[in-house]
Amino acid sequence: MSAILDEIHRRKTFAIISHPDAGKTTLTEKFLLYGGAIQTAGAVKSNKIKKSATSDFMEIEKQRGISVATSVMTFEYQNTLINLLDTPGHKDFAEDTYRTLTAVDSVILVVDCVKGVEMQTERLMEVCRMRNTPVIVFINKMDRDGKDPFDLLDELEQKLFIKVRPLSWPIGGGKLFKGVYNLYDHRLNLFRASSTKVEEEFVSIDNLNDAELDKQIGEHDAEKLREDVELIDGVYETFDEAKYKTGEIAPVFFGSGVNNFGVRELLETFIRIAPSPRGRNTDTRVVQPTEEKMTGFIFKIHANIDPNHRSRIAFLRVCSGKFERNKFFYHTRLKKELRFSNPVTFMASDKNIVEDAYPGDVIGMNDTGNFKIGDTLTEGEQMYFKGIPSFSPEIFKEMVNTDPMKTKQLEKGIRQLTEEGVAQLFTVHTTQAKIIGTVGELQFEVIQYRLLHEYGASCQFKPLQYYKACWLTSDNTAKLTEFIRTKSNYIAFDKDDKPVFLASSEWILRLTQQDYPEIHFHLTSEFNRDEVVA
Numbered sequence: 209m210s211a212i213l214d215e216i217h218r219r220k221t222f223a224i225i226s227h228p229d230a231g232k233t234t235l236t237e238k239f240l241l242y243g244g245a246i247q248t249a250g251a252v253k254s255n256k257i258k259k260s261a262t263s264d265f266m267e268i269e270k271q272r273g274i275s276v277a278t279s280v281m282t283f284e285y286q287n288t289l290i291n292l293l294d295t296p297g298h299k300d301f302a303e304d305t306y307r308t309l310t311a312v313d314s315v316i317l318v319v320d321c322v323k324g325v326e327m328q329t330e331r332l333m334e335v336c337r338m339r340n341t342p343v344i345v346f347i348n349k350m351d352r353d354g355k356d357p358f359d360l361l362d363e364l365e366q367k368l369f370i371k372v373r374p375l376s377w378p379i380g381g382g383k384l385f386k387g388v389y390n391l392y393d394h395r396l397n398l399f400r401a402s403s404t405k406v407e408e409e410f411v412s413i414d415n416l417n418d419a420e421l422d423k424q425i426g427e428h429d430a431e432k433l434r435e436d437v438e439l440i441d442g443v444y445e446t447f448d449e450a451k452y453k454t455g456e457i458a459p460v461f462f463g464s465g466v467n468n469f470g471v472r473e474l475l476e477t478f479i480r481i482a483p484s485p486r487g488r489n490t491d492t493r494v495v496q497p498t499e500e501k502m503t504g505f506i507f508k509i510h511a512n513i514d515p516n517h518r519s520r521i522a523f524l525r526v527c528s529g530k531f532e533r534n535k536f537f538y539h540t541r542l543k544k545e546l547r548f549s550n551p552v553t554f555m556a557s558d559k560n561i562v563e564d565a566y567p568g569d570v571i572g573m574n575d576t577g578n579f580k581i582g583d584t585l586t587e588g589e590q591m592y593f594k595g596i597p598s599f600s601p602e603i604f605k606e607m608v609n610t611d612p613m614k615t616k617q618l619e620k621g622i623r624q625l626t627e628e629g630v631a632q633l634f635t636v637h638t639t640q641a642k643i644i645g646t647v648g649e650l651q652f653e654v655i656q657y658r659l660l661h662e663y664g665a666s667c668q669f670k671p672l673q674y675y676k677a678c679w680l681t682s683d684n685t686a687k688l689t690e691f692i693r694t695k696s697n698y699i700a701f702d703k704d705d706k707p708v709f710l711a712s713s714e715w716i717l718r719l720t721q722q723d724y725p726e727i728h729f730h731l732t733s734e735f736n737r738d739e740v741v742a
């Protein structure tokens with residue numbers, strides 16, 4: 209058992225999140241270089257989808273193909289086994305990212321010092337907050353003229369609703385960037401622009417009044433640093449690791465990914481403070497990683513759209529016990545035993561069969577249609593892992609069948625695609641209309657193409673002017689039934705047959721909430737946080 213405990217404690221499973229172009233790919237690559245998982249820069253294919261390609265989804269699918277290979281990047285650093293889960297950069301695939309965040313134990317958030325906190329980052333942080341995911345912030349591109357660091361910290365706190373605590377502090381910025389002072393280790397790290405893997409230059413300065421500081425960075429910058437540090441110590445409370453682990457406070461680092469500056473410092477702090485796998489909620493109880501029996505859940509399904517190599521890979525996050533190849537596990541939704549002969553891990557372009565996996569690990573399993581996102585595997589216990597919600601889509605269209613001879617294929621196709629998480633499907637009971645909801649326009653193209661090529665079915669989409677889909681609950685069942693009946697024109701049912709209210713505008717939603725105080729409206733399909741629309 210203690211061998212398993214060691215395996216759990218040395219694992220850290222996380223994701224790097226950022227607005228596109230902030231530097232996620234660059235940072236990932238530097239981490240992999242440190243971990244020895246790749247030898248040369250450029251080895252990680254960017255899964256970034258070029259903005260120009262928004263109407264060319266085949267190109268995007270190709271990129272997605274690449275991103276399967278980088279779905280989970282495992283590397284070791286200082287005897288810590290790190291599972292880095294990749295998240296798609298393109299905003300139309302934001303939902304994939306939200307789901308991936310349910311499978312990690314912490315995140316590193318990359319912010320561009322020139323642009324500050326951007327829209328997509330706000331949404332991603334919302335998901336982290338829902339689960340109290342610990343966050344470390346890396347403010348990148350310090351070699352460029354960016355915003356004032358104090359302003360950046362304020363922006364992080366105001367836009368991301370999280371308390372921050374700088375653990376390093378920049379000296380100058382842009383062309384005048386001299387380095388950072390590590391407030392935790394009391395070390396001055398001097399900046400030398402370099403994209404290769406080099407040791408940074410460190411000078412230990414315990415006391416900022418040491419004349420060595422003036423010698424290293426000049427009197428003017430030394431004085432400014434002393435003032436800044438005094439201000440930081442006055443304004444921000446001392447860093448409390450326990451509060452970081454509960455997601456209350458985010459330590460902040462400054463650096464430059466492309467110059468490999470501040471990256472090692474970030475990685476080493478990550479190793480020191482980031483949590484190993486912890487207990488996770490299910491519908492019946494909390495499962496601890498140290499439990500003997502294997503449990504895990506599916507958080508992502510990837511389908512290869514090439515009709516010649518049609519296959520699906522379901523990604524399982526192991527939560528407790530030990531996953532073993534060829535052992536039978538219990539699929540709690542289908543209530544049947546399944547075993548997996550070819551579970552794989554991915555690294556760069558290599559696919560390796562795994563014999564066993566431990567809590568924190570993610571494995572890919574070939575799937576012939578057994579899995580839906582959120583499915584749970586156990587050794588017999590009936591339970592579901594919680595925390596894999598659906599979010600209200602932002603674009604809604606009605607699917608119109610254009611080939612009545614292929615109705616069955618269309619139904620099967622759309623069911624399977626929505627199970628993969630490509631989009632959400634809502635059905636209007638009264639008319640049997642099928643409403644597809646997504647976060648981006650791109651998914652409609654993907655759906656149309658895949659329905660035709662994989663299922664031989666064709667359809668068109670009729671735009672619908674809805675603002676949000678709100679899942680409905682009420683303590684008063686009679687009132688809820690009454691509401692559903694009265695508003696039947698605006699009610700549809702999700703994949704689990706849960707009712708949603710399709711609100712045409714924010715204003716209508718507010719009004720409806722006022723009119724029906726006993727009905728709760730939720731923007732996610734999981735209500736443990738009881739997120740009621742304002």
Ligand code: G4P
Nearest residue numbers: 226228229230231232233234256348349350464465466467
């Ligand atoms: P992403 O995955 O978050 O989308 O960002 P990515 O790492 O691809 O970085 C986006 C751009 O920012 C890249 O330039 C990258 O070289 C640059 N970059 C990353 N870190 C830094 C940094 O610390 N300083 C500066 N000045 N730039 C940085 P690109 O021109 O879009 O691509 P490339 O041709 O350089 O790869």
